[in-house]
Amino acid sequence: MKKALAAAALLTFGVAAHAQSSVTLYGRLDAGLEYMNGVPQNQVGGSATSSTHRFRAESGDWGTSLWGLKGSEDLGGGTKAVFQLEGSFNTMTGAGPGGGGLFNRWATVGFANDQFGTFTMGRMLFISNGVWDFDPFGQSNWSSASLVRGRNWPQSSNNVAYQSPKIAGFDFYGQYALSNATNWNGNGTTAQGREAGAQVTYTSSLFQVRGLYDEIRNPANGGLFGPNPAAGDPTNTGNIGTGVFAASREYSALLNVFLGQFKIQAAYQAIRSSGATNYLPGTPTTLDHEWGGITWQATPAAALIAAVYHVNANNGGGNATIYTVGGSYNLSKRTLLDLQVATTQNSKTANFGLNANNAGTSVATDNPLPGHSQTGVYAGIQHSF
Template sequence: MKKALLAAALMSAGVVAHAQSSVTLYGRLDAGLEYMSGVPTGANANGAANGSSNRFKAESGDWGTSLWGLKGVEDIGGGNKVLFQLEGSFNTMTGSGPGGGGLFNRWATVGLANDQYGTFTMGRMLFISNGVWDFDPFGQSNWSSASLVRGRNWPQSSNNFAYQSPKIAGFDFYGQYALSNATSWNGNGTTPQGREAGAQVTYTNSLFQIRGLYDEIRNPTTGALWGGAVANNGINSANTGNGVFSASREYTAMFNVFLGQFKIQGAYQAVRSGGATGVAYGQPTTLNHEWGGVTWQATPAAALIAAVYHVNGNNGAGNATIYTVGGSYNLSKRTLLDLQAATVRNSRTANFGLNANNAGYSAATDNPLQGRAQSGVYAGIQHSF
């Protein structure tokens, strides 16, 4: 009897050991002060801005999104783990949450992981186009790789299924597939999201890293690779009337080069719509977007960054270039001070702003007047926990 009880106790101890779990609360708060010139004001008879001014603004999220979340993992034995992640964004300056995006508007996933076979997750997540983050000198700050494609590089995606492979000989694969949940596979206007999908392959070694990425976002109303007409006065529905910027295919090639204290980064993106008809002059159906920059890790705490971002649109949409410098200083492992100064220069027919705004010319879009420049500088503090 004693032997039987001892065996049962040992077996129970083994089950407990295999079922170890942990939950982590984490977050980030970003806040500061921003100055921007070329901010649109007023309106003409068509609703388009007819003036511009300067603005000081209390900001949250210029260097990085303010967020909080929970993530957990349970070891179920045999090299297998169950994991989850819940994450939502908020405004540090006002305390307001994501609103219509839901409490956990960035991540709400559950899945299984195995060190040998990889990780499979389901739920809401940052869309795969956010994979440019690792190759953007400013790490997708508010004025960087999303600005000239009007937020095309940083959306979230619902109804998603994702797979991350383990790293093999320096290579790894990541893919996503998001259902529209409509009776039409690509979307038919009955659901808030069309079908979305993408895949990326990355190779990493001690000297450099390269990544190839493909993704597509379908219009939830029509299922097409075209977001619909863009109103000149900027009054349109996000993700349904923002043209190539909201529904399209995206082909991206990126690199990082590691040279001691220096990191050199660059990328090229081809953004292509499909099925666009009756497109007005000045509304692009294709975009060529590229950037390059360098980060100097001057000391373990201080980093200086310089970068250039450029976009060129067809159909008379013109081109724009962002020139920017900045950097950060770590007060501790979890707290840093940040600074960025930038200017965007538009060609005669373009009106891209520093922020990743929807297309259009109204004051509500925050875009500069057509053919005009916009400049800004911000300084802030960011704390992670």
Template sequence: MEEMMKKALLASAALLTFSAVAHAQSSVTLYGRLDAGLEYMNGVPTGPAGAPATGSSHRFKAESGDWGTSLWGMKGVEDLGGGYRAVFQLEGSFNTMTGQGPGGGGLFNRWATVGMANNQFGTLLLGRELFIANGVWDFDPFGQSNWSSASLVRGRNWPQSSNNISYQSPKVAGFDFYGQYSLSNATNWNGNGTTPQGREAGAYVTYTSPLFQIRGMYDEIRNPANGTLGGVYNPIDGGSGGNGAYGYSREYTAMFNVFLGQFKVQGAYQAIRTSGMTGQLPGQPTTLDHEWGGVTWQATPAAALIAAVYHVNGNNGAGNATIYTVGGSYNLSKRTLLDLQVATVQNSKTANYGLNANNYGSAASTDNPFPGHSQTGVYAGIQHSF
């Protein structure tokens, strides 16, 4: 009897040990972020939906995602042995104010990948990801908040990418490489109107040291209608999702961070170029030059103050615009912060850029001010991460 009990105890111990090892080799993490606040903006166009604006007014709005996208997701890893790991990530956005998720049936509209990782050889992923142009996030003083580096290029810096293959290298002597390649899935390699996405691709190289960080990036997004690096606008509201230089183009970007104790200085230059553009009306650019710079002061471990300037200049009568903005955040805990941003956009005579990353056009539905007019806004909110 005693012998049988010893064997049972040994078997139980072995089972518990196996279970602990298996648990250590595989894990799944649920995570998310909720962002909500109140927003005031003036210079907001008014008039019938889908028609040219007939006037302008101011607006108070309950808003989700001004400081950062509200999202939820899960990611996991399985140890395959020999230093290799299987990895996956699923992530979708939603509106905190309404509870609604992304449209178009995209439950995981931001991220849906599976792949392999190795500390020595890097990470290879397949699936849907944030497009590589989002690599400006690390160098934007406001971290791609709603009024920052995407605003003056009408969302060109923050799309997602499907049918994607990506590779992230390990860091070697301070350098690392990241690349993406997204297939059109059409019979024409670049796209021919039979699929919702044209071919997309890009790469960047980053050098990081204790004092500074620099990144050089190239990317391109092709028009799914014909595979070109350009498009034709709807003259009223720019269509759904934006197009032309703001949607289909090449982008060359050089960025830097400088770390000076409590201060971080950031800046970037982007050259956005098209080809094959035909039929564009005056004010619809084929090239854009986009720059920004800013300073973050980490005044205390909990409080940060930020000031930044963003500028864009377009050809073909598109004019130029500048956003001046200040703001900051205060961490109530490691996971909860309060945020505030004040911004104004100043347009030249022919430009009509808004604070938000609106489509090109002058319709009331775009939120753009009238050409030559300014727009000013204030946002205050709370963000919690889990």
């Protein structure tokens, strides 16, 4: 009888312990059709010489297709062990993230406590992705990452991060990524230089403001400037483009205003490299990037969006503006239809495209010809689970 009671007690304890742990599978599939003109073609030497148009099936224009696992275990005293694994893929081809690894977006483990905050370690979306909450198009393919050539949406390895609880409307998030090189900032022995950032957010019922600072170091030398084409430097693995796009400091001021059915969003970013010299004309070392937009939640299911993004680049990089409108319609809580129309207007020396393309004038970059525009239309479907 005693053995039976002991076995029952152990079984009960096991069920209770299991109930204190949770694992969730989640994901998002995004696919659609895209038309774009101003696409480069007929390369002579290192530069495209004319433009064309194309029509293609695309994955991830409205939002990255991804899948992941996240979970927690109650450790008692209000503390939980937490983890998250997340990877991207191409809905149209089924291809995974390739060199980025199976879980190229998130692979973290840590502790969470409602009173003291959350501490995690591992691979993460870099803190510059914190502009997502303040971008009218939520960092879709044609939005706040486009005119900074992907500077706003990289991933980052070797991280430690802390998210504070919210106190009187304020919260803090900090992230620090080691280079894992024999030099603290990086010296070419690893694929990533040191990266770090911090943000402070204040949220009320009427508005939300965020201040964000981040820096990405050049893995080749630990500096705050990207590869120099004039010196024959190769483009860094894991970073986009050259100059300020690849390694730099970024200062962001971000604003949301909530007015019933309307949300107004605005941002300013100063992106600066340091110590860069002898760069070829057209390779900027500083960027001033700003945007503004409005979302009208016309009905619980339908939203209409309009936004303008603008960048000024020094050293002959010129300036460019993206004008875009679009919207979404929710067929259910998990499935929506989306539409976006956008155009990039470049100054005489600029060749920014709608996508967050590498810098350059070759056909492979997909950038329009210098001084030319690029216009696109995208319509798709997105399902979350």
